[in-house]
Amino acid sequence: MRAFLTVLGLLVATPALQAEPAKPTQQIERGRYLVNTSGCMDCHTAMKPGPKGPERDFDRHLAGHPQEVQLPPAPKLPEGPWGVTMALTGTAYNGPWGTSYGANLTPDPETGLGRWTEADFIATFRTGKRMGRGREILPPMPIPVYKNFSDADLKAVFAYLRTLPAIKNKVPEPQPPAQP
Amino acid sequence: MRLLCLLALLLPVLAHSLPQRLSETPLSHAAVLPYEPQHQLWSDGAHKQRWILLPPGQQVDARDADAWRFPRGTWLWKQFALQGQPVETRVMHLNAQGQWEYGTYRWQGAEALLVSPEGEPAHRLPDGRAYALPSRADCLACHAGARSPVLGFAAVPLGDRLPQWVESRLLRGSSHRPVSLDPAQGYLHANCAHCHHPQGVPVALNLFVSSHAGATPPTERQRAEMQRRMRTRNPYAQMPPLGTRHIDADALALLQSFLNPPRSIAP
Numbered sequence: 180m181r182a183f184l185t186v187l188g189l190l191v192a193t194p195a196l197q198a199e200p201a202k203p204t205q206q207i208e209r210g211r212y213l214v215n216t217s218g219c220m221d222c223h224t225a226m227k228p229g230p231k232g233p234e235r236d237f238d239r240h241l242a243g244h245p246q247e248v249q250l251p252p253a254p255k256l257p258e259g260p261w262g263v264t265m266a267l268t269g270t271a272y273n274g275p276w277g278t279s280y281g282a283n284l285t286p287d288p289e290t291g292l293g294r295w296t297e298a299d300f301i302a303t304f305r306t307g308k309r310m311g312r313g314r315e316i317l318p319p320m321p322i323p324v325y326k327n328f329s330d331a332d333l334k335a336v337f338a339y340l341r342t343l344p345a346i347k348n349k350v351p352e353p354q355p356p357a358q359p
Numbered sequence: 360m361r362l363l364c365l366l367a368l369l370l371p372v373l374a375h376s377l378p379q380r381l382s383e384t385p386l387s388h389a390a391v392l393p394y395e396p397q398h399q400l401w402s403d404g405a406h407k408q409r410w411i412l413l414p415p416g417q418q419v420d421a422r423d424a425d426a427w428r429f430p431r432g433t434w435l436w437k438q439f440a441l442q443g444q445p446v447e448t449r450v451m452h453l454n455a456q457g458q459w460e461y462g463t464y465r466w467q468g469a470e471a472l473l474v475s476p477e478g479e480p481a482h483r484l485p486d487g488r489a490y491a492l493p494s495r496a497d498c499l500a501c502h503a504g505a506r507s508p509v510l511g512f513a514a515v516p517l518g519d520r521l522p523q524w525v526e527s528r529l530l531r532g533s534s535h536r537p538v539s540l541d542p543a544q545g546y547l548h549a550n551c552a553h554c555h556h557p558q559g560v561p562v563a564l565n566l567f568v569s570s571h572a573g574a575t576p577p578t579e580r581q582r583a584e585m586q587r588r589m590r591t592r593n594p595y596a597q598m599p600p601l602g603t604r605h606i607d608a609d610a611l612a613l614l615q616s617f618l619n620p621p622r623s624i625a626p
Contacts, residue, residue: 296561310561312499
């Protein structure tokens with residue numbers, strides 16, 4: 180009898196011991212919708228060779244420019260209206276501002292946004308500076324467009340990003356324009 | 360606290376309520392007092408003068424040595440001069456609603472006029488040199504996220520000048536003992552700690568010297584990173600990220616032994 184009750188108790192307790200994944204909230208779903216419709220992965224999820232040609236590397240979704248992809252200096256373009264080049268990963272751009280890389284938006288604490296607060300995230304969009312007080316956010320990040328997101332939508336984006344797997348990927352620092 | 364400070368960055372850039380002319384601020388009031396911190400912010404070699412005006416009969420609440428609180432009506436001015444000529448005078452004013460107002464005044468001849476909230480990043484001095492006049496957002500970038508928005512008139516930066524302020528009876532609740540600091544620590548507190556404090560930027564580097572908890576020594580890896588960023592004026596990597604376009608060579612010499620401590624040799 181004692182053994183039976185013990186086993187019964189374990190059977191009842193086990194589901195409680197196994198943490199259920201957090202149920203998606205309305206805010207997270209709103210954030211997922213915004214991220215999937217605002218072009219974030221264009222620069223923050225790298226392209227890789229696939230069986231049918233280049234494809235997004237969803238194993239490192241929104242983790243930014245792959246740290247192992249070291250690029251040579253961007254080609255120098257002749258004077259004229261064509262002034263920007265893009266690496267084939269889709270995560271590195273060169274233009275009059277220098278060279279910039281898509282950031283790691285996953286919640287990794289060392290290489291991503293893991294230590295950021297919601298306020299840091301919102302301040303970045305409102306001011307065009309990292310966390311509202313660091314260096315400038317560089318093109319092609321369309322701050323002039325995304326700064327028009329409402330606070331609620333920016334909070335939703337941040338909430339969704341927190342649900343992503345944390346991926347350790349140290350994106351290179353941007354470089355200023357090459358000196359003539 | 361950090362959320363409240365950062366939320367200040369989200370306030371729309373409103374039209375200034377500061378007066379249009381520096382002469383219309385109470386800088387010439389009889390109760391204005393000059394002050395000079397022992398540990399100062401590097402501003403590319405500009406000569407700086409600072410003043411404070413407290414409302415009559417009011418004191419600074421200095422009970423928390425890490426975060427002084429100022430009475431409504433406080434004014435602070437900081438004038439930047441190059442080669443003996445004033446270039447700008449920055450102003451902070453704690454208004455009647457308890458909000459800090461920030462602005463800077465550009466000198467033109469005998470008068471200084473309020474710069475627009477967007478600043479003048481491409482301003483040129485008479486000799487043609489570039490000089491960036493800060494925007495309101497630039498002001499907030501350093502001041503809004505600090506332990507107290509007033510960075511220079513504080514216990515640690517005042518250093519060995521603190522006792523005179525305690526004796527002036529303008530500080531309520533302050534310890535009479537100045538925080539004694541190694542000059543290197545004082546420099547890092549004055550130049551970095553408004554962002555790099557425990558409630559500051561989400562980077563695991565604390566350069567704030569706390570009267571309660573002392574200082575946190577950076578790791579070897581952090582020291583190397585500090586050196587790298589202090590030795591460059593690449594705008595994407597430099598530290599501080601704004602307010603300076605030239606390396607502080609004297610500081611790097613001062614910090615040489617702090618940033619490159621001798622390795623202990625294990626027996």
